[in-house]
Amino acid sequence: MPATVCHPSTLHSLLKTDTLMKLYYSPGACSLSVHITLHEAGMSFTPIAAPTKTHKLPDGTDYYSINPLGYVPLLELSDGTRLTEGPAIVQYGRRCRGG
Numbered sequence: 001m002p003a004t005v006c007h008p009s010t011l012h013s014l015l016k017t018d019t020l021m022k023l024y025y026s027p028g029a030c031s032l033s034v035h036i037t038l039h040e041a042g043m044s045f046t047p048i049a050a051p052t053k054t055h056k057l058p059d060g061t062d063y064y065s066i067n068p069l070g071y072v073p074l075l076e077l078s079d080g081t082r083l084t085e086g087p088a089i090v091q092y093g094r095r096c097r098g099g
């Protein structure tokens, strides 16, 4: 299997300084496993609450404008790439960790 490229940063800078990466999550939802995995991988990201009941972000943004399906989790990389499937995000975190 080809190695995962932790685009766009080098592995080191991604793990330590990619605070532009955003994790959209909802408390008590299945985004929790992703949240834990990214923390365990030592990845730096900004968590943004996207409650599944309201689909409104803290700044009032309609979450459907971020993810038309309205689902969490969603991981946005610093280059704007959006990963929208929990298992894919978990795998991304593990690969970036080297696991």
Ligand SMILES: N[C@@H](CCC(=O)N[C@@H](CS)C(=O)NCC(=O)O)C(=O)O
Binding pocket: 029, 030, 031, 052, 069, 070, 071, 072, 073, 084, 085, 086, 087
């Ligand atoms: N295929 C997605 C599904 C994620 C999903 O079902 N998320 C639920 C919470 S556990 C959700 O965001 N529901 C909000 C809604 O249905 O509007 C994945 O596996 O990550």
